[in-house]
Amino acid sequence: MGKLLGRIFKEDIKSTILWLILPLVLAIVFASLLKAFGENPLVMIGMGLTMAFVVIGPFVALVSVAINDYERFYGKYASFYSAIPIETGSILGARFINYILMTLIASLFAFVYFLTFVNLASGSTIYLSDAFEVFERALSEIGGANIALIALYMVIMLVTNIMQVLFAITAGSSRIFGRQSKLKVVLVFMAVSLIIGYIFVAIQANSAMVYENSLYIDDNLSNIVNAKVYNRGYQITIAPIAYNLIVTLLLAAGTYYIHDKKLSVA
Structure with missing residues (x-):
């Protein structure tokens, strides 16, 4: 189960890292622009998009995990994963733990988004x-x-x-x-x-x-x-x-x- 978990976890990290990193980058960029230029219309549009990405980024990442899970065991890669000599209980355990890990990572990124956004946009430090x-x-x-x-x-x-x-x-x-x-x-x-x-x-x-x-x-x-x-x-x-x-x-x-x-x- 450990090898299977390691494999699917690495695959999910690679496929979701963009959705986890992008909101953080946008939060840093537009919060800095807000402090520099104030409530400029273009900056405020960027802030609105950033807030949207902060909300949907972790959600899209978790949806991607579910899609990857489907493709591995029942979709285009099912023939490969079905050929792995591993019991059903171990497969289910690896899938479940992978969801737990990815949810924790997405939650951690969401917390970091919040701290970064508040600290940079408001000027106060949390x-x-x-x-x-x-x-x-x-x-x-x-x-x-x-x-x-x-x-x-x-x-x-x-x-x-x-x-x-x-x-x-x-x-x-x-x-x-x-x-x-x-x-x-x-x-x-x-x-x-x-x-x-x-x-x-x-x-x-x-x-x-x-x-x-x-x-x-x-x-x-x-x-x-x-x-x-x-x-x-x-x-x-x-x-x-x-x-x-x-x-x-x-x-x-x-x-x-x-x-x-x-x-x-x-």
């Missing part, structure tokens, strides 16, 4: 220590348990989203839903996302309602009598986390089964 101060303040106000659950909540959301992509690419490339095509992959992804998202929203809303009903407010509606309930705010995330874990396992099992069946037929 350091990493400022972010740590915000985190320490949130930790003291919200509580360690809530922070940990929020972090776990976000990680599992990321994992579930990646598994949705993997399942859509794998299922959409099989004969289950008819002839193989990229459009079918997109349709499968949209259908799976709508179903999973609808149930998730319902569970999240119900969890929030249960939590709010556990708050006892006095007659003046000004003071929360049972203030300790705020320290149990993490309870809102328990049901959604459990739901996402179940969905992730089901998607992983489905992806494994479909891909393994495709390899056995091939």
Whole structure:
């Protein structure tokens, strides 16, 4: 799995590096021009384009990763990767870890865009220590348990989203839903996302309602009598986390089964 992961990771870095570097270069150039020439019309147009690239750059890079994943295992390069003597579980693991790594890299670049853009355009300086101060303040106000659950909540959301992509690419490339095509992959992804998202929203809303009903407010509606309930705010995330874990396992099992069946037929 390690060799496969290294290969596909290098390929994705090469194909996405332009979309990751270009917004940073544009941010540096046009932020510097803004400081030098002020709100010049041409500079402001460039700033608008830069902001657009800052937003869509990481997104396009991740879309490119998904397209590359499709082409490797089900598209033009499928014959090559199918011939590699590696088990389905290792293939799925390499694909999943590659998505995690590329998402982390895209997120890191997005954070760097933000720091660069703000520091150059506003003239003020934001350091990493400022972010740590915000985190320490949130930790003291919200509580360690809530922070940990929020972090776990976000990680599992990321994992579930990646598994949705993997399942859509794998299922959409099989004969289950008819002839193989990229459009079918997109349709499968949209259908799976709508179903999973609808149930998730319902569970999240119900969890929030249960939590709010556990708050006892006095007659003046000004003071929360049972203030300790705020320290149990993490309870809102328990049901959604459990739901996402179940969905992730089901998607992983489905992806494994479909891909393994495709390899056995091939």
